[in-house]
Amino acid sequence: MQIAVTPKVRLIIIGDEILSGRRQDKHFSKLIELLSQRGMQLSGAEFISDERDVIASTLARSFATPGIVFCCGGIGATPDDQTRQAAAQALGVELVLHPEAAHLIAERCADNERRGQGSGDMSLPENQQRLQMGMFPEGAEIVPNAYNKIPGFFVHNHTFMPGFPVMAWPMMEWTLDTRYRDLHHTITRVEHSFLVFKLPESRITPALEELERKWPGVKAFSLPSMGETGFPHIDLGVKGEPQAAAEALAYLRSEVLRVGGELIPPQK
Template sequence: MAFGAIIIGDEILSGRRQDRHLAKLIELLGARGLKLAWARYVGDDAARLLPVLRESFATGDVVFSFGGIGATPDDRTRQCAAAALDLPLALHPDAEAAIRARFGDDINEHRLQMGVFPAGCDIVPNPYNGIPGFSIREHYFVPGFPVMAWPMVEWVLDSLYLHLHHAEDYVERAIVVPDAYESALIDLMERLMHDYPDTTVFSLPTVASESQCRSIELGVKGPAVSVAAAMEAMCEGVSAVGYVWQERA
């Protein structure tokens, strides 16, 4: 089962706000032995958002969507999600109850709009202020505010996908090779990928600067036993080329 992310908002694309959701979602997944397969950024324009959601629903992946579920005219995620599934919008009774509990006598139709979701969806509880998000077809729609969105994502992962936590035999290990050139390590990398076909070898070079020397982070990811064997062969191969390596911190 793959996990994806859709991060929505003109303010992200214009630079008025810096996205923090992608790094946090990777962190939350990683802490549970899970990993992110893909991510997309899109603005609030319905003409662009609608096809993104249609494609996402067609994947069958578990997807977290951040932003655009408020009641202002520029928030179009709820409407586009409904249109992508050919569903009507309807005031969710549990969302209505939560909104009325939050605002009491200060309720109005604009606030109730925050509980208008695609028909047949479930709500995602919001521990910060009680205004829920919604879920449908294993897509989880949460606000753009990190203080609300991140606890809601954790609730989804721990309540609905606990059975997937640390279920996959997958690890990543790496070493750092200072003052190295990738060209001198390509033959080694190709040999490792041939000898350990169930793993993936990766190389992340660092460009030299005034404060940092040139280096390469060289690693392997995949099943734990295969990664351990591949890493042993990698370390021996790096030493054979004449480089000194160190464990990645």
Template sequence: MTEIVTAGILVIGDEILSGRTKDKNIGFIAEYLTNLGIDLKEVRIVADDEDDIVAALNALRQRYDYVFTTGGIGPTHDDITADAVAKAFGVPIDYHPAVVARFRERFGDALNEARLRMARIPEGAELIESATILAPGFKVGNVIVMAGVPSIMQAMMDIVAPRLRVGQRMLSDSVRANAKEGDIGSPLRMIATAHPETSIGSYPYIDDAGRPNTNVVVRARDPEKLKVAMDEVKEMLAGLHGSRNPVQ
């Protein structure tokens, strides 16, 4: 049987929930994981509240193979992700000597208490670091803790990706229906029921002619099963339009 590896994302920050900061990380991580062969199953967004972070972490890490967090590992008082992760795993947290040494070299006399907060790492964590990342992320168990700044988070994903266990990638194919979503809902449900090892989705949009239209996307891990289901979708659409080839 094909191994399925799953993941959840936990986005942390009052600024995301207030709308002050627009999240740019979820889509990137989702696409990254899909390309690796890891199925993203759930995304949660929580405030800068330790109890809420701990509760969300404990729920997600028990449910999925991996949990990716973004945000809350900076130098300010409300950056409490590292403390919450330590609490969730029941381990101490302290200043990591190698990170402190790097900070002393980088900041010199400007190394203050706020900057030192970014050197606090839960006991037993693996650092996610490189020459271009000043303050590291870290991995504890199946939880990968990353920065909220998109460019830094993306660099951390590149570092941690080779360490991850992956499954078989989900394949996909799509077709333009040239029909409203409501016109194809029932036949699509019948096709989906007949092919339980595929996932079939319909996505409405306004096309270039200004008309309501729909993209149909079929996903499966087995290329043959993907093809069979997509052939049935195209046959259904052809019958709907009274043509053997009504879609582009």
């Protein structure tokens, strides 16, 4: 049986404040949620520092691999924001002012002026500094920012967004629904699991290995618990295409019983 292949989705979180614990990441769980709603799934995530060379080396490796990547953080215009520069470095291209980004940033400055917050005069030093946020690697496209108009950018299947969830999450949704709509629900996957008692994980491992040989498109999983909230047990399960997963689940249940496992918790 051949299994359709969809591009893997990865997440890169950039920011010393995450690694130091000053802020807690919220993008990981949100992207999983957004992908799940569209029948997609996350295949990996990395958390890296603000150092330009670290970002550049991570992105150089990432640009060289297939798949879809979301990058959060470091696209502002202060000295600790190095993602735009690192992306250009990794691609071997120049940073250039994107004309549409420049227009949107100017609109934002004008909006601020109408609210009595600063000036819309783009010749002022502070507004010239804001234009730095529209400097993207040559060849990049903008990613709309519904919150304050200052866009992110897209290049080589990588979407770059600010670290603020109020900005990043709508940009994730826009990207998934605009650039990758044809990947929504292309594969129907299900996940089934059940609890097993009085069974060491080592005894059921051969059955898990045999299961994946018999049903190549199905993944088996085993999550042991030491019984912190009850009795020691294993959360055993399968995930994959519905028919194959159902067959594999039945096989796994029968193997659990065959090797002495129990499906009902012991009596206290």
